[in-house]
Amino acid sequence: MKNTPKKRKSRLVETEDGRLLIKSPMAYVYLLLPMAFLCLFVLFPTVMAGRMAFFQKYNFMKSLGTGFGTNAFEYVLHDKVFWQAAKNTGILMAVALPATVALSLMFALLINAIKRLKGMFQALFFLPYVTSSIAIGAAFQWLFHSEYGYFNWFIGLFGAAPQKWLTDSSCVIWALCIFCIWNGLAYKIVLFLAGLQKIDKEVYKAAKIDGTSPWRTTVKITLPLLAPTTWMVSMMSMIYTAKTYNEVYSLFTSYGGGGSAGPGNNAITLVYYIYYQFYERQKVNYAAAAAIIFLAVILLLTTIQRLVAKKFVQYV
């Protein structure tokens, strides 16, 4: 069977694991369209962003850039708004990210542990995934309203003073965190549930025969076996959180004016900063410089993940 010449150009080769592969340049024809689109809309823009970031001047009307220099990077790195964006994105990663992962893990474990209504709870908890954050953001905007919002009414029940969630510069980031936690739960719960289903049921049977308590089983068996999933979910949400944009837009734009994220751009995130420089201020080179910095951060995070995963996480 090996290397049997077939018809004209195409012939078959067998791989080590016994699959047959077609050896033919027709593959390029199949790849032509997807490749063309990837080149035009992903690779080319990435390269161009790299180029634009080093323009010294950029004329938006003529979409023409001139010169080569690092002044866009200098501007961005000295821009207070950029550091505000970096700080907010950092807070989201330090607060909202662990909170969503922990909460979604808890709910997934609970859903996995019950016998009746499992499907119903799973369906309920996943609904926010399919609903647009712009539409839900409109609801959160009113729930956070300083005078009429139910959120202030609710914390008032515990004696807390009402806050200006969307306009007070020290509160905006916490309003954003709450919305992001709420918005991120659904997806992670489903990923955790999928991970839980992959754990071998025999392990639980053994634990039951030994008379291990359910709590101990969870801590000593389920969680360690779930570690690869937990790791994968945390890493995916890290990238996802770094990209937070829709949530900011829907909560804050109407409070900022001029397309800024809340009063004085206090709720801005890195991706919002790119959008803000590009679309609202039409400073393409600044936007590109910020985007390149953002890409570098993402690549750095991914590389660290890979290295750490290789060392510590054992995939089962």
Place this chain on the structure above:
Amino acid sequence: MPRIHEKRVIDTKQIVSDIIKYALLTIGALILFFPFLWMLTTSLKTLSEAIATPPVWLPRAPQWVNYAVVWNMKPFMRYIMNTVICCICHVAGVVVFSVLGAYAFSMYSFRFKGFFFTLFMLTMMVPGELLIIQNYITIQKMHLMDTYIAVFLPTLASGFYIYMLREHFMQMPPSLFKSAKVDGTSNWRFLWRVMVPMNRNTIFTIAILSFIGQWNAFLWPELVTRTDATKLVSSGLIAFRSEASSNVQYMMAGSCIVLIPMIVFYAVFNKQIINGVGGGGIKG
């Protein structure tokens, strides 16, 4: 005797822990659902009920007229149609490109295969937000601004879906292909007559996930659509927001109009969506 006794103790423990589990889940579901419920009830309130403190939870008489008012304030039907059209084109493109790409990478052996595959996988790492700058200029140069094509064109080729489908194509038993070759089936025919039908579940999942993605997309469609003739629901809702201003009941009715089609879609396909996200995520 001791064994029976032990069993009874475990049972009471079991019941208590079950109660705690269901209670926690119910509280969680209520918190997660609260914005939806609030949205729905507020869309049926009068303005004074909507902003009353302490809260008025349910409207005394449901104000269905809010929906009629909102429906006439902005062309929501147009927005929904625009979104549906863009979603269908997007899904069709994504599916065809993913099938072609996955077939080449799973069944063919060619020069630079590894290089091309790495290139496709690398595109998954580039955040879409980086691409909007040049893509906006490209779309402008192609004179496609404010058209449907502009909305879905840049996101048709997806490294992620190609990867996902390739994994499934590679799991097909080699005997299938061998017998097809014996029968003299062409490679092209084999793809569409055997591979695609046999992987229809995965392809369906890709279709559903990309549909949801396009329906909820915001940043890019907002940049390239200018007029009501092409705006998608999320951009339309943002435009509506400034008109509804402080009429929160209208705002919520508008949001409900945007959400309801997706909730119906979810109600119909929730099994596939959940399985697709769970399975796809693990592989990605």
